[in-house]
Amino acid sequence: MAQFTADVYQNEFLPDGATDVHAVVTVTCSGAGEAGKSGDGDAAELIVVDTSGSMSGDKIIAVRQAATAAVDQILDGTWFAVIAGNHEARLAFPERPGAIAMVRADAGTRDQARRAIATFHADGGTAMGTWLRLATRVFLSVPNLQQKHAIVLTDGKNQHETPSALAAAVAASRGQFQADCRGVGVDWEVAELRTIATALLGTVGLIPNAESMAAEFEDLMRQSMGRGVGAAELRVWTPQGGQVLFVRQVAPTVEDITSRRSEVNPLTGAYPTGAWGDESRDYHVAVRVPSRTVGTEQLAARVQVAVGGQVLAQGLVKAMWSADDSLTTRINPAVAHYTGQAELAGAIQEGLAAKAAGDEATATLRLGRAVQLAAASGNEEATSRLRKVVEVDDEATGTVRLKRGTNKLDEMALDTASTKTVRVRK
Amino acid sequence: MNVADNPCPRCGASTSEGEQFCESCGSELTAAQSAPAEPAPSESAPTLPAEPAESAERAEPAESGEPTDSGSEATDANRVDEPAPRACAACGGRVADDGYCEQCGARAGVPRDHVVTVPAPWVAGVSDRGLRHRRNEDAVAAAVRDDVALLVVCDGVTTAPNSDQASAAAVTAALTMMTDALAAGILAGSGDRGTDPKAGTAEARTEVLPTATVDVAREDVATGEAAPEADSDEAAGTGSDSDRTDAEDEADEQARVASLGAVADAALGGVDARDTAAARLLTAAAAAAAVAVRDTVTPEGEAASCTFVAAVVVGNEIVAGNVGDSRAYWLPDTGPAQLLTLDDSWATELLARGMPRAEAETAYGAHAITRWLGPDSPDIVPRPRRLTADGPGWLLLCSDGLWNYCSEPQDLAALVGAGTNALGAEAGPLTLAETLVAWANGHGGHDNITVALARLDPSPAAPAPLTDPTAGV
Numbered sequence: 001m002a003q004f005t006a007d008v009y010q011n012e013f014l015p016d017g018a019t020d021v022h023a024v025v026t027v028t029c030s031g032a033g034e035a036g037k038s039g040d041g042d043a044a045e046l047i048v049v050d051t052s053g054s055m056s057g058d059k060i061i062a063v064r065q066a067a068t069a070a071v072d073q074i075l076d077g078t079w080f081a082v083i084a085g086n087h088e089a090r091l092a093f094p095e096r097p098g099a100i101a102m103v104r105a106d107a108g109t110r111d112q113a114r115r116a117i118a119t120f121h122a123d124g125g126t127a128m129g130t131w132l133r134l135a136t137r138v139f140l141s142v143p144n145l146q147q148k149h150a151i152v153l154t155d156g157k158n159q160h161e162t163p164s165a166l167a168a169a170v171a172a173s174r175g176q177f178q179a180d181c182r183g184v185g186v187d188w189e190v191a192e193l194r195t196i197a198t199a200l201l202g203t204v205g206l207i208p209n210a211e212s213m214a215a216e217f218e219d220l221m222r223q224s225m226g227r228g229v230g231a232a233e234l235r236v237w238t239p240q241g242g243q244v245l246f247v248r249q250v251a252p253t254v255e256d257i258t259s260r261r262s263e264v265n266p267l268t269g270a271y272p273t274g275a276w277g278d279e280s281r282d283y284h285v286a287v288r289v290p291s292r293t294v295g296t297e298q299l300a301a302r303v304q305v306a307v308g309g310q311v312l313a314q315g316l317v318k319a320m321w322s323a324d325d326s327l328t329t330r331i332n333p334a335v336a337h338y339t340g341q342a343e344l345a346g347a348i349q350e351g352l353a354a355k356a357a358g359d360e361a362t363a364t365l366r367l368g369r370a371v372q373l374a375a376a377s378g379n380e381e382a383t384s385r386l387r388k389v390v391e392v393d394d395e396a397t398g399t400v401r402l403k404r405g406t407n408k409l410d411e412m413a414l415d416t417a418s419t420k421t422v423r424v425r426k
Numbered sequence: 427m428n429v430a431d432n433p434c435p436r437c438g439a440s441t442s443e444g445e446q447f448c449e450s451c452g453s454e455l456t457a458a459q460s461a462p463a464e465p466a467p468s469e470s471a472p473t474l475p476a477e478p479a480e481s482a483e484r485a486e487p488a489e490s491g492e493p494t495d496s497g498s499e500a501t502d503a504n505r506v507d508e509p510a511p512r513a514c515a516a517c518g519g520r521v522a523d524d525g526y527c528e529q530c531g532a533r534a535g536v537p538r539d540h541v542v543t544v545p546a547p548w549v550a551g552v553s554d555r556g557l558r559h560r561r562n563e564d565a566v567a568a569a570v571r572d573d574v575a576l577l578v579v580c581d582g583v584t585t586a587p588n589s590d591q592a593s594a595a596a597v598t599a600a601l602t603m604m605t606d607a608l609a610a611g612i613l614a615g616s617g618d619r620g621t622d623p624k625a626g627t628a629e630a631r632t633e634v635l636p637t638a639t640v641d642v643a644r645e646d647v648a649t650g651e652a653a654p655e656a657d658s659d660e661a662a663g664t665g666s667d668s669d670r671t672d673a674e675d676e677a678d679e680q681a682r683v684a685s686l687g688a689v690a691d692a693a694l695g696g697v698d699a700r701d702t703a704a705a706r707l708l709t710a711a712a713a714a715a716a717v718a719v720r721d722t723v724t725p726e727g728e729a730a731s732c733t734f735v736a737a738v739v740v741g742n743e744i745v746a747g748n749v750g751d752s753r754a755y756w757l758p759d760t761g762p763a764q765l766l767t768l769d770d771s772w773a774t775e776l777l778a779r780g781m782p783r784a785e786a787e788t789a790y791g792a793h794a795i796t797r798w799l800g801p802d803s804p805d806i807v808p809r810p811r812r813l814t815a816d817g818p819g820w821l822l823l824c825s826d827g828l829w830n831y832c833s834e835p836q837d838l839a840a841l842v843g844a845g846t847n848a849l850g851a852e853a854g855p856l857t858l859a860e861t862l863v864a865w866a867n868g869h870g871g872h873d874n875i876t877v878a879l880a881r882l883d884p885s886p887a888a889p890a891p892l893t894d895p896t897a898g899v
Contacts (some may be wrong), residue, residue, distance in 0.1 A: 239531030240517070267529070289531070295557040295871075299531035302524070316524055320560070 002032045002229045002276070004305040006315035009334035012297075013320050013327035019288050020245065021300040023317040024334035024424075028280040033228030035275070036078055040308060041146025044079035044102055044139055045224065046177070047071065047217075048131050049120070050154040052086040056122035059155060059184065062210035066217040067117045070151060073221035074105040079145065081138050082113055086124030087160040089134035092116050100134075100141045125160035128152070128196065129169030136176045147230030147275055148177035150200075151220050153213075155184045158192055166192075170199045178274045180220050182207050183416075186408040190415040191353075198255065201274035206416045208409055227275035229307055234283060237268040237302035242289040244301075247271050250338035251282035253419040254345040270306065282423070284338050285317060294321045337377060337424035344373040344382060348418035352389075352411055355402065364390075364402055372398030379422045385414040538562045538590065542856065546570035550855035551577065551878035554863045556827055557871030563590040563732075564825045564876035567597035569605050575739040576604045577878045580715065581752050581825040583731040583798060592719045592730035596799055599718035600711035600736055607707055685778040686768065690809060693777075695756055695764020695835075696744070699812030704738040704745035708808045711736055712749055716799040716806045723801075731800025734808065735767055735823050742815040742884035747808025750795045751826050752876075755835055758819030763839035766811045770797035793826075818883040820858070827875035828866050841865065855879040 010023035036043030047070050049063045067082060074080050079102040082093040093116040094103045103109045131152065139148045158166050173179075179200035181193045184207040197204040207213050234257075236244055249255040261269040273281070287301045301317035322328050351366030367390050374382035375395040386392075388410040390400040512521040512534055519529030526533055539555040539562055551566035563582030568575065580596040582589025687698070699705045712734050723729045733750025746754035748767040756764045768774055772794045776786035786792065799806055820842055832838050845861040846853040859877040866875040 239527075240529050242531070297533040297560065299524075299526035299533065302522075302526075314524065316526070 004313035085131035127161035245286035368398035564874040565593035586730035595718040596715035603714035696811035696813030705810035747810035763835035827873035
């Protein structure tokens with residue numbers, strides 16, 4: 001049985017009249033076990049790969065290898081299927097004419113899947129919305145699935161579908177399954193894939209070339225198989241008269257989950273966080289409560305972890321109004337750090353968007369700020385990615401110049417990794 | 427009231443006597459004679475509230491019941507009771523297990539926030555968190571047998587992590603020591619009580635006392651080094667040179683003690699009572715409290731400290747003594763009010779050196795205490811004063827949470843007089859103590875506030891005097 005803990009890091013002291021309380025809550029899961037083995041229901045895996053015309057050549061060979069590598073990682077007993085997508089979606093495995101189904105993994109079904117995958121060929125366009133709609137139906141074909149995860153790969157933009165059609169498909173898939181989305185090469189759009197991944201509680205990532213595809217798929221599937229907790233939700237209680245300002249996952253990646261809220265009761269909202277393995281994630285929770293008189297202590301938020309409706313861990317976010325400036329002016333290091341990391345992600349994304357739009361002044365300013373934030377927080381990965389896109393004159397002040405003739409891959413790598421944060425020492 | 431066999435009411439882990447919190451789950455194990463609600467602050471009102479404090483129902487019936495002969499009926503700081511579901515004092519919502527309201531989030535007071543003890547109708551104690559501190563680090567305990575009253579107040583030094591536990595352990599240990607001694611007839615000074623089954627225990631304890639006291643190093647307290655601060659952010663200054671001889675130091679110490687005695691005689695009511703049985707009892711109680719304080723050291727080795735003031739009342743005789751800056755006052759209904767204790771504070775040291783009072787009490791570090799119970803305490807022998815009440819009045823023990831707002835004896839007497847007038851027929855030790863606590867909260871409640879009161883009324887029908895061999899039985 002998985003165990004959760006929730007540790008709160010905050011400065012609970014507020015000056016007279018203050019209303020906003022910030023806290024970082026570290027949620028740690030241990031003893032998660034393997035996917036689908038908790039006894040609460042089965043796990044299902046779906047491999048969704050782009051087989052459009054642009055995938056011809058090395059890439060379709062790499063896709064076959066990658067999909068096979070992923071299949072090899074699926075644990076016995078796990079339900080699985082493979083979808084080949086272009087301008088329409090096709091259930092490539094299990095192949096049962098007219099039927100939507102999944103099969104349980106064993107040596108035989110894995111072998112059949114490999115053979116089906118080996119027939120993949122590249123042709124047609126790209127319409128990811130149709131892939132997502134089929135994926136939803138495939139998952140729904142098995143009752144009582146406790147955990148539904150997909151790997152989605154594309155190499156291009158969603159050209160054969162209107163943006164609104166894609167958006168509708170994404171909306172329809174929300175809450176149906178979790179998806180890690182990957183783009184290979186430089187012809188796909190980071191923002192587009194990020195929208196899908198975010199809605200489906202997954203990650204977005206760049207696979208720079210065909211050769212690294214198999215390793216990435218193997219990795220993603222192994223990780224998913226290590227998530228023994230199918231779905232956990234973060235619950236945030238605020239007192240009467242209070243409100244949640246935002247709930248943001250801040251480690252390992254920045255993800256604003258405020259809008260995922262669903263109501264548990266009038267004072268408590270639930271924010272789905274997907275499947276959990278043995279891992280630790282940090283959340284920045286900001287709430288607003290009515291100000292109280294100096295000397296009053298009250299609870300500003302209860303932050304809970306719930307699995308299957310059961311609350312497994314709780315952290316208390318407090319508010320204590322004080323006249324002591326030495327207490328109220330302290331900024332909690334975790335809150336400060338992750339506020340900076342969230343701004344860093346935003347600065348990178350805004351800087352790159354401005355650069356793509358030809359607004360060099362904004363791009364220079366925002367990427368300069370990103371360089372400054374990355375250096376100040378010791379985010380070396382971000383620093384090194386940024387340095388491939390800008391010439392840094394002064395890290396401390398964020399003085400940079402845009403590099404000429406940058407590699408598109410470097411910009412996309414910077415963009416996709418922009419949400420990765422470094423942890424704070426608490 | 428040994429709780430050694432009692433499981434924690436919340437998690438079921440076994441708890442030991444003296445523990446204020448469950449080692450396993452952290453739940454407070456304190457007695458339930460306290461009320462969760464803190465008194466509402468009256469907008470820094472300079473006058474006493476006209477309404478009697480709503481305190482009578484807070485008294486646990488057991489506390490005011492018949493004293494038993496167990497000798498520990500009033501060591502009430504550690505009792506474990508089943509926690510009842512509580513309603514939020516602010517909005518009426520349910521208080522969750524985490525100690526906060528499920529609706530409005532208000533922090534439900536812990537029992538320790540407001541502790542009440544009423545061992546007899548003429549003796550009561552109230553200890554309150556105040557308004558600014560996050561927890562109550564003061565503690566009070568009192569016991570009564572016939573015409574003998576024992577009162578103890580301790581104030582935890584705020585810089586230590588578990589000073590709330592230290593003060594609670596201190597009052598419990600001190601009161602247990604005194605009630606045991608009382609049961610054994612030690613206070614009455616009659617040596618022929620060997621048939622009392624309690625006597626052996628008490629005598630064994632008195633045998634232990636010197637050991638407990640002599641291992642406290644007698645350092646030069648005038649240096650003020652490492653002096654924990656009672657509630658002040660100021661540190662005591664340092665007043666001695668490092669390259670002095672022991673003989674010089676010893677001579678200085680004697681001179682200092684002599685001048686402190688002179689200060690005491692000039693400033694305090696009563697007379698030096700060093701050699702009385704009651705004084706020895708106070709010394710033993712302080713030693714027992716000091717041992718208990720040391721036992722509250724955290725697993726990390728962080729040690730807490732607290733002040734100590736205690737009084738023994740036998741008939742119309744009062745003996746009071748202190749370590750630190752918690753005080754005892756005699757406030758007669760008529761006649762001059764008197765302070766019975768001399769603060770162990772830097773201000774007192776300055777007074778002893780001849781500095782004028784007004785100057786000494788406002789000097790840098792004036793409130794830093796120079797003696798305390800706990801590690802590195804220079805010495806822990808209370809300086810006992812004895813006073814015979816020749817008319818009705820109040821014996822009042824308090825922490826600085828009260829006297830910081832009303833230090834001069836005559837001012838405190840006036841306050842008490844106003845309080846009894848306002849309470850009218852309701853006036854009693856408990857209602858008056860609650861009134862004084864509410865008054866201090868009305869003045870800001872910057873510190874924990876503890877008040878213990880005993881009503882003395884020497885009259886023809888009054889209890890027998892100290893020398894009566896039946897006293898204390």
